Amino acid sequence: MSTQSVVTAMRVLEAVSDNQPAGLSEISREVDVPKATVLRMLRTLGELGWVAQSEGQAGKWLLTNHAFAVASRGSSGSAIRDAAMGPLNGLQLDTTETVHLAVPDRRFMLVLERLDTPHVLRAFLPLGSRVPMHASATGIAYLAAAEESYVEEYLSVPLDAVTPQTVVDPPSLRQLIADTQVRGFSINEQGLSTGITSIGVAFLGPGQAPAGSISISGPSSRIVREKFDEYGQAAIGAARDISRALSAYSTKLHPA
CATH class of the missing domain: 1.10.10.10 (Winged helix-like DNA-binding domain superfamily/Winged helix DNA-binding domain)
Incomplete structure (x- = not known):
């Protein structure tokens, strides 16, 4: 061949x-x-x-x-999943919502793991799904942790809308990234799936570089604004534990 x-x-x-x-x-x-x-x-x-x-x-x-x-036997993905499973289980039990683990794949986030909520009405992304960074809580969180040059390159290509609420305007996306950097977690209201809200936080890998993100996802009727900070802080704690497990803890990305 x-x-x-x-x-x-x-x-x-x-x-x-x-x-x-x-x-x-x-x-x-x-x-x-x-x-x-x-x-x-x-x-x-x-x-x-x-x-x-x-x-x-x-x-x-x-x-x-x-x-x-x-694909699941890839050394990097396997190491990340192993490091993440304990914190993800704790996060799912604390929030009772669906939790996703995702890693970057070009301009997308690749779903490595999903822990499902017991609720009948729930968010669902099949394992192996690739979702656009700008349309997902995991992707926005990853962009917020990435180098400026990475963000510049990402924004150099036109952004496609996944739902009517997807942010595709570069200045607006930059504001989302800036807001995420300030509060420590991303908020994605129906940008990937209509009726679904997600909270995302990036975690670090070797070299103190962002290695992936986690998210809490559920119906917008349950993940309301009053829950954002509670879930965001819970996700920050889980991401901090994953970073530590990968020997990449950073007080800059995950303040105590």
Whole structure:
């Protein structure tokens, strides 16, 4: 297989991940490759156990459990998840809302772990989901902890709205980032999912650099403004513990 074929195969795999269940035409448009080539790649990836056709939707493709298992064995993601599980469990018990763990993946936050609320009405992001930074509490928190050059680069590309409430205006997003830096946690009201509010906090990894974020998410009818500070402080405490577990505690990011 040529180098270009490998590149195309990986792009097809990423397109399936981003859009699953993904159709042939959809994948072809995203990777800008003819349908015949995409189909050949999908069949090869299928033979290798990375993708499979959806049983419920004809002509649609999904990532397999094998793909998730390989990705979850990544050393960095595994170390972060191991460090985060204790604090995340405590945070979920304290708030009784859904808690997410996410790490940066280009311009997105990749959901590594989710602890669900016992409430019937709840927030839900499948493991492996990639959500735009500017549209998510985890992403805004990550941007608030990142270097200015990182934020500048992120804002250099037009921002797409996920919901009518998504902040896509660069000056407005900068204000959200600044507010997050002051209070220590982000607030995302319906920017990713209509009817869902989330509170996010970044944590540090090796070199004192932001390594990811955690969030508390739930229906906007439950996570009301009166709860913001309580949940924000709880998330700051959990993020502080994760940073410490990763040997990257910082009083600047997580003041006592």
